[in-house]
Amino acid sequence: MARETLPVALELMFGDEGGYSNRSSDRGNWLHGALVGTKYGVTGATLAAHRGVKSVTADQVRAMSREEAVDIYRRSFWPQCGGDLLPPGLDYAVFNSGGMSGPSRAVKILQSVLGVREDGHVGEQTLGAVRKYPGGVSTLVHAYCDAYMRFLRSLTNAKTGFPVNGRGWTIRITGKDPKGEWADQLGVVGNAASLAADAGGQTVEKPQTPPEAAAKADSRDTGLREILKKPEAWGPIGSILTAGGAIIAGNGPVQWALAAIMVASAGLGLWYFVRRVREAG
Incomplete structure (x- = not known):
């Protein structure tokens, strides 16, 4: 249904994720206690699972090709995020969250917005709620991105959560810099809304985001107060x-x-x- 948006979604993902990163404040850069980094948003843990090995080194992550990253996203992220099932625009928004927080968390946030059972799988109940959502796909895209921002703000771990990565995450999702130093851009929400109107991606905007925008947003960093x-x-x-x-x-x-x-x-x-x-x- 929405397969035509995958190439555009990948280009936007790579625009936010960039190349190799080994920032210590990004939980995704750690594997078994070692700082191995990520490349194209693919963590060492994901790369190891894709290759069928127990672990990978920083050099192996750094040497990963873009082609392998695309294959990983096609196999292990796009389908699990409902990419072939959700309407254009929404598919990209959920896919982006899946790259940041894992497909299950991305889908659960969508299901919380829709008011259906949060099982982390895009099934008929979820799709039915998407079709019936008041205001249509564009309205749902904005509601979803708002909900994802609330999730990001709940990650209050001072070392790997919103306190150190929140500005980058906010620019990535909303296109707005809380400090006003980066020029306004469409962000995930704006590009997803553009894809909802034109699945061919003619009106999307390549993101320009700071390094912390690529940090993984992990539920293990959820603050006690939020829980x-x-x-x-x-x-x-x-x-x-x-x-x-x-x-x-x-x-x-x-x-x-x-x-x-x-x-x-x-x-x-x-x-x-x-x-x-x-x-x-």
């Missing part, structure tokens, strides 16, 4: 507060011990929930 806002966290938090109140109100060792066990149990449940959110991908 605790999720309704699923309220149960364990309520249990901890209730047990804490019982400790304060208790009038004997047995009651204090039971309340302490409740606190520990609820705390463990909350810890597992935080871990699950960060590792959800």
Whole structure:
């Protein structure tokens, strides 16, 4: 359905991702504790999986050809992001997010906008919701990019999250520099809207973005405050507060011990929930 947009989507992706990068503030540049870098947005982990090996070196990443990167995106990103199923423009927006955060996370964000089950796979339920979205594809593209920006802002890790990469991510997605030093451009949202109107890509604009725009946006960098806002966290938090109140109100060792066990149990449940959110991908 949207195959004709793939070459354009790849050119735009390479415009944002550039060549080889080994910035330490990019989580995607690390593999098994070693700084191996990325090239064309392809991480060492992705390259190793594509080649069927356990690991790759920085030299192997640096030597990767553009042709191999295109093959990786065609095989392991475009289909998983629903590229052959989603309408033009939206396919590119989700594909871009897939390159930054992984296909599963990119699709889950789309599903959250659509209000359907967030399973990370583009199926008939997701496609049906896309077709029925009020305002059409262009409106959905803007809503999706807004949702992805909210996800990026939730990554509050000071070393690899929004604090160090947020300006580049913002320029990449919105085309606007928060500091006003880079000229305004279409960004992902503008180029996706252009593709929605013209799948041939005649009106897209090659991106010009700073190095940090290519950094991977990983859910493992999600801030604790953002996680605790999720309704699923309220149960364990309520249990901890209730047990804490019982400790304060208790009038004997047995009651204090039971309340302490409740606190520990609820705390463990909350810890597992935080871990699950960060590792959800």
